[in-house]
Amino acid sequence: MQIQINEHRLLDELKTLATFTDAEPSDVGTAVTRIVFSPDDLRARAWLKELATSEGLQVHEDAVGNTFMRWPGTQPDLPAVATGSHTDAIPHAGMYDGTVGVLGGLEAIRALKRGGLQPHRSIELVMFTAEEPTRFGIGCLGSRLLSGTLGSGRADGLTDKQEATLASVRTAAGFAGPLSSVRVPPNHYHAWLELHIEQGPLLEREGIPIGIVTNIAAPAGYRFTITGFGGHAGALLMPDRRDALCAAAELILSIERHALATGVIDTVATVGTCDVHPGAVNSVPSRVVLQLDIRDTDPDRREAVMQSIRRDCDDLRRRRNVSITEELVNADAPAQSSPHILQLLEETCAEQGIPYKKMVSRAYHDSSFMARIAPIAMIFIPCRDGVSHRPDEYAAPADIVRGAHLLASVLAKLASE
Ligand code: GLV
């Protein structure tokens, strides 16, 4: 079968999707901010559903807004083969993270249709809700719920910065019904294969066009609240201070030190938000909330780093006379790709003469949670300088097309099983 990816259309659609953005324009690239259930997210969803419908795909959405676009196979009762990713974007991000997997998946399906494939199993494109943790503090919300990794009660009670619950926000966005209905039964999917930009530098550095992901690092999230004693920035004497931000600064540096101390590049820890109360230039900070994102391919090593951080918290409490509370947001397991799909990917690359590298994903993906309920794998394509989550994120058209082509080839094989 001839598989032809329409490069022009795919790039055009990526550019159109990038226009649904709430970001200030950037002079280094295309800035995209698309927070879940924001007006831009809802517009992007409507546009995507329109594209899928006009391609003849059967579209449906679940109670959290996960969107399923299905090409029915000749045996529609068999578990489907699925692909996809996310279209939400963190503040001031780029235009390729997630979107390449969704629009590349759509183009792969179109190419298979045009090539005359009559799939045995249905092929389903999935756009997951809130892969990014920006609004509700937890990543992969849609795929967590679909895989039964997150309870519906806890999920509906998650709140955003305005204290609006997921229950109220999703209902206002038009997604009603119990979240418990989002979970799919075991064996719902035969396989899941996600196309994504690497978000790291290795493929580009080594001049290899395709990454085949063998495993995905285990992410965890914690929220630390540091409470000291506030007051007037001029009048509160230095020896009397219990400055929460100074304690937070020490904690952040301790996190960095312990993550580096493992000596392994697979351990990474980031404090990406820091809310300072009351947040006035002439007021001593009385309370700080930090969010820690810590990941490792080895969850035991991740936990050992957390234990060292906790020991430093004890020391900080004593020395600085502050309170520090730790709240677990999520502590996830690593994910392994299916040996069978890895083999299909390797075979297909060999057939098509595509050099590839087997590699770890240090970023998490909806695939991390799909791995709980289905055999999975991921295809990575290079991105310039390994940059992601920034407006200058860039993937070359030839790499996007090659990734979509490989995706289509392997989807066709999986759908004929
Ligand atoms: C996904 O965006 C991640 O943070 O890995």
Ligand code: MN
């Ligand atoms: Mn991302």
Ligand code: MN
């Ligand atoms: Mn992503």
